[in-house]
Amino acid sequence: MDEGSPDGLLFKDHGFSSDLLRQLNALRQSRILTDVSICTGAQEVPCHRNVLASSSPYFQAMFCGSFRENREAKVQLKGINAPTLEQIVCYVYTGEVYIASENVLPLMEAASMLQYPKLFEACSSYLQGQLAPSNCLGMLRLSEILSCQTLKKKAREVALTHFPEVAASADLKELCALELRDYLSDDGLCGEEEKVFEALMAWIKHDLQARKQYVQELFKQVRLQYIHPAFFHHFIANDTLLQSSPACRTILEMARRQVFSLYGTCAPDCKPLLHIPPRNSYQDFLILLGGRKDSQQTTRDVLLYNRLTDQWQSLPQLPARLYKPSAITLHRSVYVLGGMAVSSGRSLVSHSVYIFSLKLNQWRLGEPMLVARYSHRSTAHKNFIFSIGGLGEGQELMGSVERYDSVFNIWERMASMPVGVLHPAVAVKDQRLYLFGGEDIMQNPVRLIQVYHISRNTWFKMETRMIKNVCAPAVVLGERIVIVGGYTRRILAYDPQSNKFVKCADMKDRRMHHGATVMGNKLYVTGGRRLTTDCNIEDSASFDCYDPETDTWTSQGQLPHTLFDHACLTLQCIPHVSTLP
Structure with missing residues (x-):
């Protein structure tokens, strides 16, 4: 105007x-x-x-x-x-x-x-x-020639977020060695390390005589500690091209000793592979699995919590209704072991193993355990799963231990625990498996720490008045093992080096049959049952977080429903559009 x-x-x-x-x-x-x-x-x-x-x-x-x-x-x-x-x-x-x-x-x-x-x-x-996965690498090269930063940024983003499709494109094979190294080394690459290795080998074999000189430098971009051990054993460890390079053989041996074996460590002057972080594209997700829902019968529900969106999502249900199985995560998959299978009014103690892949968003059957058991505990160390104690088919209290080798897909009997207990808190730290407390067959608390030396397959036990936990989880938080409640509000942090306990801030309620896991150096506790001030037992839907830096608790809201006797796990993986919100 x-x-x-x-x-x-x-x-x-x-x-x-x-x-x-x-x-x-x-x-x-x-x-x-x-x-x-x-x-x-x-x-x-x-x-x-x-x-x-x-x-x-x-x-x-x-x-x-x-x-x-x-x-x-x-x-x-x-x-x-x-x-x-x-x-x-x-x-x-x-x-x-x-x-x-x-x-x-x-x-x-x-x-x-x-x-x-x-x-x-x-x-x-x-x-x-x-832009598409099939042309983004060409666009990236064009953006460099034209000095176009906006196109470069967008093309790079597509190349990183759609790595599996880009790896299959013809353009990847046309990259020079420097461009490929820059691409595969990026922390933001959204791809499993197995795919990174396959892309690298496809690039080298596209022009083997000219490119084999780069195998040593490019092989360093594969983060071997995040490779599935079976893939490492069958497709990497004995690869003839890698074996022809002395430097690659050294890397392979270091990985085998540090990551893919219970025995041995690298030389003191070697940089530990375990200290190399996962790519930024990996995220931690909290998984709740099975348990008793809303005071009803055992549920088959599986829930995923995404911290970034603060949302809960339902995943495919357990293949069977299982009472008190155990569950752990290993190699970006969830393993559910044993339990009492409930079907058509009949109950049968199971030795089945079910494996869930978030990438495929589906369950499959794994190699069954040697012994059927429920109310047992399981934990993972490196490429192995340990299944410990529990109740057998005749309701007998068992002290037996078996170990699953994920490289060769077999179960093996290991040394039995000194004292058979139910519902102990279990954690692995520094080549040792720790069992804290639990209860005997008469439901009396057992004031013991039982320690299993993993590589030696031997046990020893220590009596302590500090332990009186039942139906409590344990987690590794930093350098300590934290025992979370167990008919008590008390949180105890155990230092294996000094063999001493430190008391942390109490929970709000006396809790048992709850779940606990660690994400981002914080402890998350889910559901369970709580003892009220007048000694009544109530089911809980609470969802709380403990920060060891401030020694404080904060509420994360509520679970979608009350839940106890469930598995609470952290699953680290690359999110996939088809399965995650």
């Missing part, structure tokens, strides 16, 4: 500039007042110097400086074809240009050379809209 003042009126004709530009274009098309021709090859396009000079710094320097072009009637532009020149001049006079797949690249190159940044970014936006 026009602006008034006491002394006059400021008139603004908002269409004047565009009308003027249209008139200038009409004059150009009629070759009226044109004073220069822009040429490419035999093509000549008449223009007005002052219009060109006003449109870009490139032409301003050409026609307003001391260059000879400011006096010549014809100016030759190299590196621009005739159709592109026509479109550039049309853009200068109208502010419009049609961008399509057949002209976007020459237009972008011309816009870069002639310094039309808005046209350059418009071409970049068009290319970003065409």
